[in-house]
Amino acid sequence: MKQSVVVIALFAAVMAALPGFLGDNPYIADILITILMMASLASAWNIVGGYAGQFSFGHAAYFGAGAYTTSILLTTLNPGIPVSIAAGVLVSCVIALLTGTIVFRLRGHYFALASIAVAEIVRLTVLNLDITGGAQGILVTKVSFGSLDLNSKVPFYYAMLFLLLVTLGISALIYRSRTGYYLLAIREDQDAAASLGINLYLFKNIALVISAAIASVAGSIYAVYISFIDTSTVLPLRLSIEIILTTIIGGIGTLWGPVLGAVLLVSLAEALRSNMIGEYLVNTGMVSEGSATGAFLKSNLAHAHVLVYGIITVLCILGLPKGILGFFRRKGEA
Amino acid sequence: MLFFQSLISGILIGGVYALAAMGMSLVFGVMNISNFAHGELMMLGMYMAYYLFTLLNIDPFLSLLIIMPLTFVFGYVIEKTMIDRVMDHPSENQILLTVGFGLIMSNSALLAFTSDPKILTTSYSSSSIALPGGISVSIPMLLSFLVTCILTAALYLFLAKSRTGMALRATSQNREAAQLMGINVSRMSAIAFGTGTLLAASAGAMIAQTYYIDPFAGHIFLLKSFTICVLGGLGSVIGAGIGGIIIGLAEAMSSAYLSSDWKDVLVFILFLAILLLRPQGLFGKKGEQ
Amino acid sequence: MKKKLLEIISLSKHFGGNTAISNVSFNVEEGLIVGLIGPNGSGKTTLFNCITGYYSLTSGSVMFDGHDITRIKPDKACRIGMVRTWQRVKPLGNLNVLENVMIGAFSKTRSAGESRKIALAQLDLLGMSELSSNTAGDLPIGLKKKLELARALATSPKLLLLDEICGGLNNTETLELMETIRIIRNNGVSIVFIEHDMKAVTGLCDRIVVLKSEQKLVEGTPSDITGNHDVIAAYLGKGYKHA
Ligand SMILES: Nc1ncnc2c1ncn2[C@@H]1O[C@H](COP(=O)(O)OP(=O)(O)O)[C@@H](O)[C@H]1O
Ligand SMILES: [Mg+2]
Numbered sequence: 130m131k132q133s134v135v136v137i138a139l140f141a142a143v144m145a146a147l148p149g150f151l152g153d154n155p156y157i158a159d160i161l162i163t164i165l166m167m168a169s170l171a172s173a174w175n176i177v178g179g180y181a182g183q184f185s186f187g188h189a190a191y192f193g194a195g196a197y198t199t200s201i202l203l204t205t206l207n208p209g210i211p212v213s214i215a216a217g218v219l220v221s222c223v224i225a226l227l228t229g230t231i232v233f234r235l236r237g238h239y240f241a242l243a244s245i246a247v248a249e250i251v252r253l254t255v256l257n258l259d260i261t262g263g264a265q266g267i268l269v270t271k272v273s274f275g276s277l278d279l280n281s282k283v284p285f286y287y288a289m290l291f292l293l294l295v296t297l298g299i300s301a302l303i304y305r306s307r308t309g310y311y312l313l314a315i316r317e318d319q320d321a322a323a324s325l326g327i328n329l330y331l332f333k334n335i336a337l338v339i340s341a342a343i344a345s346v347a348g349s350i351y352a353v354y355i356s357f358i359d360t361s362t363v364l365p366l367r368l369s370i371e372i373i374l375t376t377i378i379g380g381i382g383t384l385w386g387p388v389l390g391a392v393l394l395v396s397l398a399e400a401l402r403s404n405m406i407g408e409y410l411v412n413t414g415m416v417s418e419g420s421a422t423g424a425f426l427k428s429n430l431a432h433a434h435v436l437v438y439g440i441i442t443v444l445c446i447l448g449l450p451k452g453i454l455g456f457f458r459r460k461g462e463a
Numbered sequence: 464m465l466f467f468q469s470l471i472s473g474i475l476i477g478g479v480y481a482l483a484a485m486g487m488s489l490v491f492g493v494m495n496i497s498n499f500a501h502g503e504l505m506m507l508g509m510y511m512a513y514y515l516f517t518l519l520n521i522d523p524f525l526s527l528l529i530i531m532p533l534t535f536v537f538g539y540v541i542e543k544t545m546i547d548r549v550m551d552h553p554s555e556n557q558i559l560l561t562v563g564f565g566l567i568m569s570n571s572a573l574l575a576f577t578s579d580p581k582i583l584t585t586s587y588s589s590s591s592i593a594l595p596g597g598i599s600v601s602i603p604m605l606l607s608f609l610v611t612c613i614l615t616a617a618l619y620l621f622l623a624k625s626r627t628g629m630a631l632r633a634t635s636q637n638r639e640a641a642q643l644m645g646i647n648v649s650r651m652s653a654i655a656f657g658t659g660t661l662l663a664a665s666a667g668a669m670i671a672q673t674y675y676i677d678p679f680a681g682h683i684f685l686l687k688s689f690t691i692c693v694l695g696g697l698g699s700v701i702g703a704g705i706g707g708i709i710i711g712l713a714e715a716m717s718s719a720y721l722s723s724d725w726k727d728v729l730v731f732i733l734f735l736a737i738l739l740l741r742p743q744g745l746f747g748k749k750g751e752q
Numbered sequence: 753m754k755k756k757l758l759e760i761i762s763l764s765k766h767f768g769g770n771t772a773i774s775n776v777s778f779n780v781e782e783g784l785i786v787g788l789i790g791p792n793g794s795g796k797t798t799l800f801n802c803i804t805g806y807y808s809l810t811s812g813s814v815m816f817d818g819h820d821i822t823r824i825k826p827d828k829a830c831r832i833g834m835v836r837t838w839q840r841v842k843p844l845g846n847l848n849v850l851e852n853v854m855i856g857a858f859s860k861t862r863s864a865g866e867s868r869k870i871a872l873a874q875l876d877l878l879g880m881s882e883l884s885s886n887t888a889g890d891l892p893i894g895l896k897k898k899l900e901l902a903r904a905l906a907t908s909p910k911l912l913l914l915d916e917i918c919g920g921l922n923n924t925e926t927l928e929l930m931e932t933i934r935i936i937r938n939n940g941v942s943i944v945f946i947e948h949d950m951k952a953v954t955g956l957c958d959r960i961v962v963l964k965s966e967q968k969l970v971e972g973t974p975s976d977i978t979g980n981h982d983v984i985a986a987y988l989g990k991g992y993k994h995a
Contacts, residue, residue, distance in 0.1 A: 184555045231739045238497045238697070241558055242689050243738055246731040249686060253731075257724045307858045307867070314855045317844035324804065324838070326830035326859035326907055366682070370562060377559060429574050436574065439566030446560045447548055 133301040133384060141294050148286060158282035162354065164395045165289035166347050171375040171387030172296045173343035177336040178373065179382035180309060182316025183233075184241045185337070187248030188344050188372045191221040193364035195345030196352035197255060200267045203353070210274045214349040221345035222338050224251065229334040236319060245366065252364040266359025269352055285354040292350065293388070296343050300384055303339075312336055316382075367435070374438050378445055398434040406430055468598045469719040470712070475604040477711020478611040479666050483684055484691035484703040485618065486662030492635035492698030493655035496546065496557045500565035501688055502681025504660050506572060508534065508667025509676045513583045523583060523671055524606055530668050531661050538660025542653040550652065565685075572678035580675035588672045607669035614665060615704055618658075622700065631655060635698060683727070690734040696744025706745070754781035756815075757911055757942050758803070758834070763812035765795070765802050772798040774966040775812070780911065785933070785943040787953040787974075790963030796946045797839050799963075800913050804829045804836050817910065830859060833910035837900035837917055839946070845889030849880065852888045852899055856906030867906075874906045878932060894920035898929070905936065912936065912943045918952055930956050954978055 144165075151157050170192060178184050195217035202213040224247065232243040255261040277284045303309040311332045314322040323329055352358045371394070379390025400406050407430040410416050416423040487501050508530055515526040545564065549557050591599040622628040634641040634651040642648050667681065674680060691710050695702025710730060717726040737744065758780040765773040773795040780786045788796050801807040803814055805826040813822040816834055829835075835856075844852050853871035854864070861867050875881050878898060883891070888899060897917050904912060914933075918926045930952055937943055947953045953960060954974040962969040962983055970980055977983055 178555075182553075182555070184558065186558075231735050235738060235742050238554060238558070239693075239738060239742065241497065241555075242693065243735060245686060246690070246734045250728055250731045250735075253725075253728045257728070305864055307862050307864065310851065310855050310858060310864070310867075313847060313851070314844050317846060318842045320806070320826075321838065321842035321844060322855075323806075323826035324830060324836055324842075325856045325903060326827050326835075327855075328825075328827045370566070373559070373562075433570065433574065435566055436570035439563045439570060442559060442563030443545065443567065446552075446556050446563065447545065 133305075136385075137294065137297050137301065140297075141290075144290050145287075148283060153281075153283070155282055158286055160395065160399055162282060162286055162289050163399075164391050165286070165293050166351060167371070167375050167395055168388040168391035169289065169293045169296050169347045170344055170372045171379065171391055172293065172300055173340045173347070174372045175376050175381065175383075175387050176300060176303060176312075176343075177333075177340040179376060179386075180303065180312040180316065181333055181336040182312075183333055183336065184373065185244040185340070185369070186241050186366075186373070187228075187244035187246075187251075187369050188340070189364050189366065189368040190224060190244075190248035190251040191341040191344035192348035192351070192368065193255065193360070194221045194224055194251060195348030196358050196363040197261055197267070197348075198345075199349035200269045200352045200358055201260060203269055203272050204267060210272065210353065214346055217345045217349045218342045221341045221348075225337045225341035226334065229330075229337045233330050233333045233337075245369075248364070248366065248369060252360050255364060256360050262359070264359065266357060266362075267352075269356045269358065272353055272356075279353065282354075285350060288350045289347070292343070292346055297384065297388075299339065299343070304384065308332065308335065313382075371438065374442055378441055394438070397437065401430050401434040401437060404431045464596050464598060465719050467596065469715040471598060471600055472604070473712035473715030474708055475601070475608045475711070476715065477708035478608040479670050479707075480684075480687055480691055480711050481704045481707025482611045482614060482669075483663050483666035484688040484695070484707050485615070485700050486659035486666070487688045488692045488695065488698055488700050488703035489631075489635075489655050489662070490659035491692060492700065493631055494546070494550070494652045495554075495638075495698075496561070497554070497689070498656075498659065499558055499561040499685065500568060501561075501659070501663050502683070502685030503565040503568035503572075504534070504538070504663035504681070505667035505684050506569065506676075506678065506681035507537075508664030509583075509671045509674070509680055510572065510576065510581075511664065512668035512671040513581050513676050516583055516585065522585065523603075523668055524610060527610065527665055527668055530664055534664035535657040535661040537657075539653045539657035541660070542656035546656060547649060547652060550649075569678045569681070576678060578677055578679075580677040580680075583671045583676060585672060601673070603669075603672040607673075610669060611666075614662070618662070618700070627651075627654060687730060690730055692744075693734060693742075694737055694745055699744065702744055709745075754783060756780070757782045757817060758944070759815040760799075760803065761813045761815070763799070763802060763814065764810045765798055765807060766810045771966050773802070773963075776963065776966075776968045777812075778961050778968065778971055780942055780944055782942055783937065783940065784958040785937050785945055785956055787957035787960040788944055788946045788963065789948075789950070789953055789960060790969070794963040795966050796963055797915055800836050800915055800944075800946070804834065804913065830907055830909075833908075834913065835904040835907045835909040835911075836913035837897070837904050837915055839915040839919075841893065841896040841900055843888035843891065843896050843899055845887070847888055848885050849888055849891070849899060849902075850875065850884040853902050853906045856903040859907045871902075871906055874902050877905075877935075878902050879928075892920065894925065897921070901929075901932075905941075909941060912941050913946075914943060915946045916948060917945075918947060918949055926952055 170188065174185065174188050198217035198220045199213040202208055202216055228243060228247045232240045256264060261267065272279060311322070311327045314325065314327055315329055315332060319329055348363060352363070375390035375394050376387045378394060379388065380386025407426050410426060411418045411423055416426060483501070483505055487498055490496060490498050511530045512523040512526050515521045515529060516523055541564070545560060549560050587602045591601045592605070593599050622632055630641070630646045631651055631654065633644065633646055634648050638648055687710060691706040692703050694709060695706030713733060714726045714730060717729045756779045761777050763773055763776050776799065790796055798807065802809050805824045809822060813820060815821065816832060821829065844855065850871055853874055854867045857867035857870035860870065872881070875884060878901065880898060880902060883895065891899060897920055901914065901917055918929060921929060926949065933943065933956060945953065945957060957974060959971065960974055960977045961971045962977060970977065970983060
């Protein structure tokens with residue numbers, strides 16, 4: 130526990146100082162914010178998926194519920210950012226509890242399936258309602274928070290960093306508490322866990338609600354950050370899957386795995402999207418620009434990041450089922 | 464009249480849902496795996512039908528004769544090379560593997576065919592039979608329903624009468640016992656996955672005239688198939704058949720009497736309601752958890 | 753007359769058309785070790801599953817410490833002081849031995865430090881201290897069974913339900929374990945003990961219940977049982993010699 134506190138504090142110090150070194154390059158800032166956001170989402174998912182072993186395939190629902198609730202409030206009643214974020218958390222927790230209440234009585238594949246169904250219900254409902262702007266989405270403008278300049282990326286960097294630190298803190302606390310041990314027991318064997326006095330239903334719901342609340346805050350911050358949301362940016366199944374992949378690739382069930390996964394995957398996606406990899410292959414002469422392969426790679430690699438995710442996932446599951454960190458983790462460190 | 468029109472459309476589309484869901488249910492029953500790449504396998508069938516028609520001018524229903532063996536082999540090989548290796552892993556790993564495989568398929572399709580939706584138009588694509596009372600029955604949907612009935616009957620006979628079919632059912636009932644009885648359960652898994660792939664791709668090929676064909680077209684059918692499988696009792700092939708018709712009807716009725724915007728929502732709410740009230744499915748045996 | 757801790761009253765359990773247990777009744781008095789024996793498939797494990805809430809009963813009822821617990825949930829069963837082990841062991845495979853036992857101990861304390869203390873003491877009692885940091889899933893079967901016991905004990909139960917805990921142990925180890933179980937009993941824990949090893953059962957138990965073909969065949973002291981012709985014919989068979 131003490132060790133985790135020290136590492137988290139070090140990480141906080143380095144990350145807090147980072148913008149000072151990088152200057153205000155908006156491109157880099159945007160990537161860093163995305164990394165922090167995916168790290169928070171993956172860490173949040175890790176609490177219910179990695180610790181309790183309950184794979185949610187619908188975390189976009191909580192992210193989106195936060196984003197939408199906050200945006201709607203800010204553009205209508207405008208009760209201020211903190212209240213709008215809190216309202217988002219409330220909505221997400223209600224959705225999480227409804228889901229958990231229905232499916233956590235069941236074992237096996239049901240939670241995975243039901244979590245997708247709930248996420249789709251949320252997405253389609255948002256798409257069909259008027260208050261959410263339907264397919265048009267919501268433009269979140271004229272938002273202010275004290276004297277902060279919300280046109281700058283800096284406040285959002287620190288907001289996401291703060292969220293990530295809180296998430297890591299919560300994860301570390303849970304991991305070493307009775308709740309954490311109970312979640313691990315549930316992951317390992319539900320019958321055994323119940324025979325040792327663990328209320329499976331209660332603890333799975335606790336894990337899901339904590340996780341949903343964090344994802345919701347990430348959604349709220351994101352909505353204010355990009356000032357425009359629609360269902361394809363904050364509620365797609367693709368996002369739910371990316372959150373899982375980030376955790377798996379970094380190391381499921383570990384404190385730092387989700388962070389590592391976010392750094393790797395966001396950077397990789399960015400490198401592909403900006404065609405850095407395609408150009409690198411051509412520039413280093415590994416493939417010639419004139420050749421068919423070269424032309425194909427250069428025009429297509431930019432769209433291939435999800436394909437690459439897919440390949441990495443398959444290789445990870447077949448090769449190292451515990452993820453990169455899980456693979457190297459010392460066994461038995463109680 | 465609206466009622467009868469919806470009834471007929473619901474049953475016709477329900478047949479295709481049923482076909483896709485039966486493939487998923489078979490895989491689930493025999494292998495105890497939720498196949499998240501099932502929608503992509505349907506997408507594969509859609510593109511195969513599209514290109515066989517546009518390049519070789521083969522009618523989509525005739526092309527089933529080519530698509531079925533090819534996709535069976537494809538599924539068989541995928542099972543042998545990938546899924547077989549995670550058969551004794553936790554179910555989350557199996558799910559993720561199929562998710563990853565699905566992403567590879569859909570995004571490869573994206574690179575190969577771009578995201579522009581394709582439309583398969585045959586001479587009879589938009590023709591329909593007019594029944595008394597102003598009810599119209601789309602010819603392609605009617606044909607798909609008939610072919611679905613034939614395939615379902617064939618699947619039923621295969622499972623009920625053939626040696627392999629019986630071995631599949633035995634494996635589905637109790638994998639360990641089947642193994643003890645000398646059934647090669649690993650081969651059964653591959654056959655089940657091959658057959659599941661074949662059924663999904665056939666369903667895809669048959670609706671290729673009715674839906675836009677794009678790399679992510681299978682997505683919505685994945686969720687529908689899951690709903691149908693749970694409705695019919697996970698692993699019950701017959702249950703999936705009936706469940707498909709029920710979902711088709713529910714959709715058609717809700718489009719007619721509520722609004723088509725909400726029909727998918729209704730399907731998923733139905734799904735949750737089943738989990739809450741009757742998790743073993745409408746036709747599953749009530750047993751110990 | 754000792755207080756009845758567990759009362760099983762006309763318990764029956766059917767699986768579809770199959771009867772696994774038919775109208776079985778017996779009591780477990782406080783401070784006793786009750787042996788439960790019977791051929792394979794006679795319903796012993798099913799009985800545990802019914803008592804602890806993993807299966808719902810077809811008919812009958814169960815009382816624990818004077819309360820009706822017929823429809824109890826498994827976790828509640830543990831919290832009121834009745835804990836079971838699994839014949840098909842269920843280690844928390846990726847956790848280490850200490851963590852496994854700590855999870856049991858958490859039913860009595862919320863503090864991780866406290867539960868670690870309880871767990872370490874429990875492992876010490878069973879002579880498993882040096883295994884603390886071994887991964888539970890990697891233990892040999894005999895030790896996994898012992899871990900089942902350690903974990904269950906860490907919940908400080910009033911009643912311990914042991915399902916073939918000696919499997920995978922050699923003779924000396926079995927004798928040692930019997931001794932440990934006697935100590936546990938002397939510390940005030942009542943025990944129901946399913947076992948195949950007749951020597952273990954007759955040597956250890958105060959009373960024995962014999963199940964046969966889903967029904968209770970007879971119940972009595974070890975000497976009653978070993979002298980009973982029905983039992984000898986039905987269960988003990990030729991292999992068993994009078995001690
Ligand atoms: N979940 C179950 N479903 C169906 N039958 C079961 C189930 N559990 C146990 N049985 C049946 O109950 C009977 C008793 O089994 P069991 O309690 O394991 O016996 P024992 O522990 O005495 O060897 C057996 O015939 C077994 O097949
Ligand atoms: Mg048994």
